[in-house]
Amino acid sequence: MAGTSASAPRLEAEVTGWDDESDVVVVGFGCAGAATAISARSAGADVLLLERAGASGGASALSGGMLYLGGGTSLQKACDIHDTPEEMYKFLMAACGPYADEVKVSTYCEGAVEHFDWVTDCGVPYEPTFDPEPHGRSRESDGGLVWVGENSYPFDVLAVPAPRGHRVATPGHGGWLLMEHLAKRALAVGATVRPDTTVERLVVDRDGAVIGLEARSFGQTVHIRARKGVVLTGGGFVFNDEMLGQFAPNLIGHGKIGTDGDDGSAIQMARAAGAAIKRMEAGNASLMVPPQLLLPGMLVNAVAQRFINEDTYFGRVGQHSLFHQRAETYLILDGNTYDSVPREQRMGIRPKWVCETVEELENEVGFPTGSLQASVEFYNRYAATGSDPLFHKNRRWLKPLESPFGAVDLRPRVHDNGMMQSRYWVFTLGGLHTTINGEVLSLDGAPIPGLFAAGRTTSGIQAWGYISGTSLGESTFFGRRAGRAAAKV
Numbered sequence: 001m002a003g004t005s006a007s008a009p010r011l012e013a014e015v016t017g018w019d020d021e022s023d024v025v026v027v028g029f030g031c032a033g034a035a036t037a038i039s040a041r042s043a044g045a046d047v048l049l050l051e052r053a054g055a056s057g058g059a060s061a062l063s064g065g066m067l068y069l070g071g072g073t074s075l076q077k078a079c080d081i082h083d084t085p086e087e088m089y090k091f092l093m094a095a096c097g098p099y100a101d102e103v104k105v106s107t108y109c110e111g112a113v114e115h116f117d118w119v120t121d122c123g124v125p126y127e128p129t130f131d132p133e134p135h136g137r138s139r140e141s142d143g144g145l146v147w148v149g150e151n152s153y154p155f156d157v158l159a160v161p162a163p164r165g166h167r168v169a170t171p172g173h174g175g176w177l178l179m180e181h182l183a184k185r186a187l188a189v190g191a192t193v194r195p196d197t198t199v200e201r202l203v204v205d206r207d208g209a210v211i212g213l214e215a216r217s218f219g220q221t222v223h224i225r226a227r228k229g230v231v232l233t234g235g236g237f238v239f240n241d242e243m244l245g246q247f248a249p250n251l252i253g254h255g256k257i258g259t260d261g262d263d264g265s266a267i268q269m270a271r272a273a274g275a276a277i278k279r280m281e282a283g284n285a286s287l288m289v290p291p292q293l294l295l296p297g298m299l300v301n302a303v304a305q306r307f308i309n310e311d312t313y314f315g316r317v318g319q320h321s322l323f324h325q326r327a328e329t330y331l332i333l334d335g336n337t338y339d340s341v342p343r344e345q346r347m348g349i350r351p352k353w354v355c356e357t358v359e360e361l362e363n364e365v366g367f368p369t370g371s372l373q374a375s376v377e378f379y380n381r382y383a384a385t386g387s388d389p390l391f392h393k394n395r396r397w398l399k400p401l402e403s404p405f406g407a408v409d410l411r412p413r414v415h416d417n418g419m420m421q422s423r424y425w426v427f428t429l430g431g432l433h434t435t436i437n438g439e440v441l442s443l444d445g446a447p448i449p450g451l452f453a454a455g456r457t458t459s460g461i462q463a464w465g466y467i468s469g470t471s472l473g474e475s476t477f478f479g480r481r482a483g484r485a486a487a488k489v
């Protein structure tokens with residue numbers, strides 16, 4: 001499998017000497033790398049973490065810090081929430097599907113209670129509070145349980161709803177605190193770190209087994225031997241436009257969720273060593289519209305038809321809008337709703353067109369004649385009775401729209417300078433094809449000896465759907481499993 005591409009593996013015979021070595025060598029010190037290191041070290045292996053940045057963190061440290069866990073975690077119990085792994089499984093299979101990975105989802109659901117205990121044992125703080133508002137928006141101070149769409153259609157009929165968003169106890173985004181505790185624990189159990197070390201390729205023996213890697217460290221090329229295994233936890237590829245163009249063109253041009261470390265290098269070096277990839281076109285796409293405007297509004301497509309319940313998880317709204325409606329969507333609001341939301345909470349949302357009648361608005365936007373009038377008439381007729389026969393939005397958000405009417409243009413715009421302005425924020429969900437123990441599979445389906453992976457470098461529990469919290473959740477969960485497996489080799 002050795003070759004000439006930038007990430008082609010180096011053959012053992014080409015390596016003249018090892019500059020460093022460890023039982024388990026982990027590439028990337030985000031949450032997946034930290035979890036891998038902690039478990040490999042706890043299983044008795046020497047662990048060396050290699051990180052291209054000057055310190056640990058990655059996208060994990062920038063994140064909201066919400067983990068999607070359930071099945072009866074201690075936090076759920078403390079908040080009097082009843083849940084079971086079976087209901088969590090039903091929800092995730094539906095929300096992350098179609099074609100979510102059944103084996104990974106069931107393993108994740110069965111282990112979620114224990115995993116939350118592990119996270120808290122690492123020192124990550126939580127408060128026993130439950131915010132019943134959609135997306136947990138009722139409090140400024142985070143740190144407790146929130147809904148992530150479990151109580152909205154169609155999930156409320158597919159599984160018994162239970163809130164499973166576990167937010168770290170800190171105001172605002174909590175990723176930094178989650179990472180601080182995981183990184184501290186990794187160092188406390190004896191993992192060593194080499195910062196400013198960018199891994200460029202794997203080193204393989206004559207049978208194709210991974211035995212180490214080549215990296216650039218402080219201006220030098222170094223070779224590092226892995227006595228038991230290499231674990232790739234280098235994040236996804238949203239910052240690699242060439243890979244996006246090749247695998248996930250739908251994600252090009254939108255806001256990127258991640259760091260420049262999400263350059264796909266870990267995926268590419270494994271592919272060059274024969275690894276299989278999975279669901280590379282899958283991605284998360286959050287549509288940034290405040291729930292105060294989205295939920296009571298009417299979201300329509302290019303022909304003025306609704307296509308989803310506006311009160312579902314906003315990532316699902318974004319995915320349906322971007323992937324199924326080609327981002328040609330508009331939010332129809334009335335003046336009362338718009339005026340009721342304070343300016344500072346509107347996220348810059350302003351109707352592009354405002355009219356006294358729906359007919360005028362339809363003309364102004366350029367919808368087919370009669371289309372918006374039919375949609376609003378139908379929506380209003382049932383909203384007046386508290387029902388939504390098409391998409392089952394909760395009656396709490398159903399109120400007939402009244403004059404004046406406005407339409408917010410949610411389509412991405414390309415400016416004269418060629419820059420695209422978009423309300424979608426995306427990251428990749430595709431990656432290396434792995435087992436539940438993080439073994440990286442080759443094209444023929446067999447594990448590549450010595451090679452493991454976890455986190456956004458892999459294809460995880462999600463297929464075409466994404467739910468907030470599953471990324472940090474599965475990155476740490478399967479990172480632990482990969483670390484244990486690598487330590488056992």
Ligand SMILES: Cc1cc2nc3c(=O)[nH]c(=O)nc-3n(C[C@H](O)[C@H](O)[C@H](O)COP(=O)(O)OP(=O)(O)OC[C@H]3O[C@@H](n4cnc5c(N)ncnc54)[C@H](O)[C@@H]3O)c2cc1C
Pocket residue numbers: 027028029030031032033050051052053056057058059060061062063064065066067068197198199200233234235236257258259261262263265266427454455456457468469470471472473475
């Ligand atoms: C603003 C924001 C909010 C988010 N909120 C949430 C949330 O609340 N819940 C949730 O589940 N997810 C959330 N996410 C997504 C989540 O943070 C990521 O998907 C997750 O952190 C991925 O973890 P990881 O360990 O795989 O990657 P990362 O945390 O990105 O770690 C990868 C590390 O590998 C390093 N690296 C990469 N390539 C190399 C190389 N070749 N050599 C050496 N080092 C390398 C990188 O520098 C990086 O430090 C959010 C993301 C952002 C940016």
